[in-house]
Amino acid sequence: MTATLEVRNVSKTFESDNGDRIQALAPANLGVKQGEFLSIIGPSGCGKSTLFNIIGGMIPPDSGEVIVNGVSVSGPHKDIGMVFQEESTFPWRTVLDNVAFSLEVAGMEKKERLEKARHFVELVGLTGFEHHFPHQLSGGMRQRTAIARTLASEPRILLMDEPFGALDEQTRLLLGDKLLKICDALKQTTMLITHNITEAVQLSDRVAVMSYRPGTIMRTIDIELPRPRDSELISTDKFAGYVGRIWEDLRMEADRGMKAAGEA
Amino acid sequence: MCMTHAEPHQKQRLAFALWGPRTASLLVLLFLGLILEVLVASGIADPSIVAAPSEMLMSLERLFTKDNLGAAFLITLAQALSATFLAMLIGLPLGWTLFRYEVLGRAYRGWLAAMFAAPLVLLYPLFLVIIGRNYGTTITMGVITGSIPVALYTCEALHKVSPTLLKVGAAFNLTARQTFTLIQVPAAVPDAFTGIRLGLIYSLVNIIGIEFLIDFGGLGRVVSTMFFRYDIPGMYAAIFFIILISLLFLTVLKKVERWLRPV
Numbered sequence: 001m002t003a004t005l006e007v008r009n010v011s012k013t014f015e016s017d018n019g020d021r022i023q024a025l026a027p028a029n030l031g032v033k034q035g036e037f038l039s040i041i042g043p044s045g046c047g048k049s050t051l052f053n054i055i056g057g058m059i060p061p062d063s064g065e066v067i068v069n070g071v072s073v074s075g076p077h078k079d080i081g082m083v084f085q086e087e088s089t090f091p092w093r094t095v096l097d098n099v100a101f102s103l104e105v106a107g108m109e110k111k112e113r114l115e116k117a118r119h120f121v122e123l124v125g126l127t128g129f130e131h132h133f134p135h136q137l138s139g140g141m142r143q144r145t146a147i148a149r150t151l152a153s154e155p156r157i158l159l160m161d162e163p164f165g166a167l168d169e170q171t172r173l174l175l176g177d178k179l180l181k182i183c184d185a186l187k188q189t190t191m192l193i194t195h196n197i198t199e200a201v202q203l204s205d206r207v208a209v210m211s212y213r214p215g216t217i218m219r220t221i222d223i224e225l226p227r228p229r230d231s232e233l234i235s236t237d238k239f240a241g242y243v244g245r246i247w248e249d250l251r252m253e254a255d256r257g258m259k260a261a262g263e264a
Numbered sequence: 265m266c267m268t269h270a271e272p273h274q275k276q277r278l279a280f281a282l283w284g285p286r287t288a289s290l291l292v293l294l295f296l297g298l299i300l301e302v303l304v305a306s307g308i309a310d311p312s313i314v315a316a317p318s319e320m321l322m323s324l325e326r327l328f329t330k331d332n333l334g335a336a337f338l339i340t341l342a343q344a345l346s347a348t349f350l351a352m353l354i355g356l357p358l359g360w361t362l363f364r365y366e367v368l369g370r371a372y373r374g375w376l377a378a379m380f381a382a383p384l385v386l387l388y389p390l391f392l393v394i395i396g397r398n399y400g401t402t403i404t405m406g407v408i409t410g411s412i413p414v415a416l417y418t419c420e421a422l423h424k425v426s427p428t429l430l431k432v433g434a435a436f437n438l439t440a441r442q443t444f445t446l447i448q449v450p451a452a453v454p455d456a457f458t459g460i461r462l463g464l465i466y467s468l469v470n471i472i473g474i475e476f477l478i479d480f481g482g483l484g485r486v487v488s489t490m491f492f493r494y495d496i497p498g499m500y501a502a503i504f505f506i507i508l509i510s511l512l513f514l515t516v517l518k519k520v521e522r523w524l525r526p527v
Binding site: 056057058076077078080081082084086087088090091092101102105150153 | 426428429431432434435436437438442446447450451453
């Protein structure tokens with residue numbers, strides 16, 4: 001099957017304030033198939049978020065290209081929906097109006113867009129909270145609102161940068177279950193950036209492991225766990241085996257990252 | 265069973281948290297008023313300098329019936345609202361310009377901040393000469409003092425818009441105009457409103473001050489008239505009324521601000 005999303009030889013170097021050049025990404029290659037859930041995992045500072053921003057069109061790569069459905073793209077693209085790690089719901093809009101945002105921008109009639117937004121609110125399990133403002137919701141509910149807002153624009157590829165990074169472990173697992181159900185229901189092609197091994201194994205069909213700076217894809221691991229899944233999986237031996245395997249790959253890179261941070 | 269006992273207790277605590285500070289401040293005012301009343305009645309405080317609170321309150325009625333305090337209030341209110349409206353017309357685009365063009369922002373924000381701290385009321389003789397002893401002068405002084413906080417806070421509010429919200433806009437392929445109207449403006453409203461609130465208060469204070477100085481217009485003129493008539497209770501009553509009006513303004517504006525920034 002051809003890749004829905006392809007990252008070809010993408011690299012990026014930043015210049016710091018004192019003129020030092022830091023290579024964040026060495027040429028990286030990656031493909032995500034239609035309906036696949038791929039996680040990218042790597043130690044802190046490995047360039048995961050840089051890759052996320054390049055794929056989402058927020059920053060241009062120095063070299064290489066991002067291909068969506070066979071077409072090279074530059075800049076934000078309607079087929080790629082982004083969910084950010086930081087708080088991103090609009091505080092002046094209710095849950096329903098947040099979710100309907102992209103539909104409003106697209107010029108959809110109010111009645112139609114609210115109806116459609118309700119569907120996505122229900123999908124992320126926020127029925128009953130449609131008229132709440134973000135400050136009246138928990139962190140997990142706000143992230144679900146952000147996910148619903150992105151899904152409402154019906155992107156071919158859902159791109160998420162540690163969407164549950166700020167949440168506690170239990171909420172993170174439960175939201176992982178929710179996300180699995182949504183992606184199964186929509187057959188959504190998804191790319192998740194994370195540093196959490198458990199989360200990556202719980203959700204993914206494949207996990208791509210990144211090296212420490214300059215970041216590149218060291219290895220991809222197929223997660224052959226049955227679907228539909230839920231967080232009960234984490235107590236199985238097979239799950240633990242995958243976690244151990246990924247950690248084996250990651251440990252040396254994480255160690256390099258810590259040493260580099262200590263030297264900095 | 266526990267709930268039935270706990271709920272009234274909780275309600276009592278909430279009511280105390282709400283009304284306790286208000287009652288305490290009112291009691292202090294009443295106490296200070298009582299002390300002043302006793303000091304004036306006993307002759308310790310000179311009634312030609314300080315009015316007894318009871319006399320001052322009684323003068324209020326006279327100010328309304330004979331000295332048109334109600335009309336004076338409306339005149340000052342109309343001037344303050346006009347000045348604030350004009351201050352917004354100047355301050356909002358100015359704040360946006362200082363935000364949009366970084367060089368201008370770096371060059372002039374410091375100037376504006378310095379002007380914000382300066383006693384601009386001292387410029388009134390200049391406008392008195394240029395415009396004359398009329399509403400033009402009072403409103404111009406209100407506009408000048410009001411537009412500075414509006415511009416400064418608008419610029420600050422636009423700078424404070426979360427970069428993540430702007431990234432959301434970029435991810436949805438918004439045009440620059442859509443980003444401005446759908447994200448930057450609504451995100452900046454609460455902080456920009458703080459500037460508008462300060463602008464209104466500065467305008468009001470300066471307008472009343474100029475009215476007093478040039479013996480023209482609304483509330484400030486009433487205080488000035490009482491002062492020149494040597495009507496001490498009337499003068500304190502007018503000042504007391506101005507304080508009440510300021511408190512009312514502040515309360516209403518705070519409520520609007522809370523509505524705009526519910527977090």
